[in-house]
Amino acid sequence: MVEPCRSWQEVGGAVDPSPTSELAEAAADLHGEPDVESTVQSVLEYAQAITGGDGVAVMIRQAGRPAVMSATSPEAAEADLVQIQCAEGPGLQAMCVRDAVLVDDVAADARWLSWSRPVSELGFQSVLSLGLGTHRTSLGALSVYSSRARAFPTDRAELARLYARHASVALVSARHESGLRRAIHARHIIGQAQGVLMERYGLDAERAFAMLRNSARHQGVTLTQRAEQILASRPADVS
Structure with missing residues (x-):
């Protein structure tokens, strides 16, 4: 059989590998x-x-x-x-x-x-x-x-x-x-959201990032997701 x-x-057989x-x-x-x-x-x-x-x-x-x-x-x-x-x-x-x-x-x-x-x-x-x-x-x-x-x-x-x-x-x-592009995009989105928070609350970059991070943790989302939310609804306050 x-x-x-x-x-x-197990197949065997000589084949030209070029x-x-x-x-x-x-x-x-x-x-x-x-x-x-x-x-x-x-x-x-x-x-x-x-x-x-x-x-x-x-x-x-x-x-x-x-x-x-x-x-x-x-x-x-x-x-x-x-x-x-x-x-x-x-x-x-x-x-x-x-x-x-x-x-x-x-x-x-x-x-x-x-x-x-x-x-x-x-x-x-x-x-x-x-x-x-x-x-x-x-x-x-x-x-x-x-x-x-x-x-x-x-x-x-x-x-x-x-x-x-x-x-x-x-x-x-x-x-x-693809991973590099996603990382670059995420950094860009986070940077934009930081800028919104800095302008809105008169914060420096470090404090704006801390606010963004704490807000993301509070809502149970990723940093990028929270940044996208802020950019999508700029008039809304940060919880």
Whole structure:
């Protein structure tokens, strides 16, 4: 009997590791996206183009737990959601081992029985899941679904594995840049709110910040949220 689910190390086969123009173009475009959402969308589209899959989904760790972030079709999103609901499947394994997991025939899969039947009913017969992350951290997993069994030959699977590395770097960079933009925006909003309080109450910057901080604590909101409230309703007094 053919083993229905294999990690990439078990697939074997010699493949030319040099980047193709297809992979190089994808990598360049991924790094050119302006934010996390746009990067994820491009990750999905290029993964589908490179592998020839029928549906692709991205599962991301949020607060330590996996969640479906985006997908190219409702069926692909549902297939990933099944993994989370069943707490088993190739995407979750790929996320843990930070490598690729190949399912040649979903219907014949004997490892994840709770997962295989509903995914087969969605019309998928093979899956290639790719771990997303760095050597230090796991971001999530990219799963490519196909309506055909054994849809991912060795050369395509290896290309997808290399692509996942580029996608991981692009996602890490996008998250970092997004975090920096949020931090800059927050500092700008807080500075504006400080200015309002300084003008309104004749305070210096230090005392205005203390008033803002105490007001945020009193209302049970973040500093940025309280600053936004002050700017949105300037005539209102500070409680």
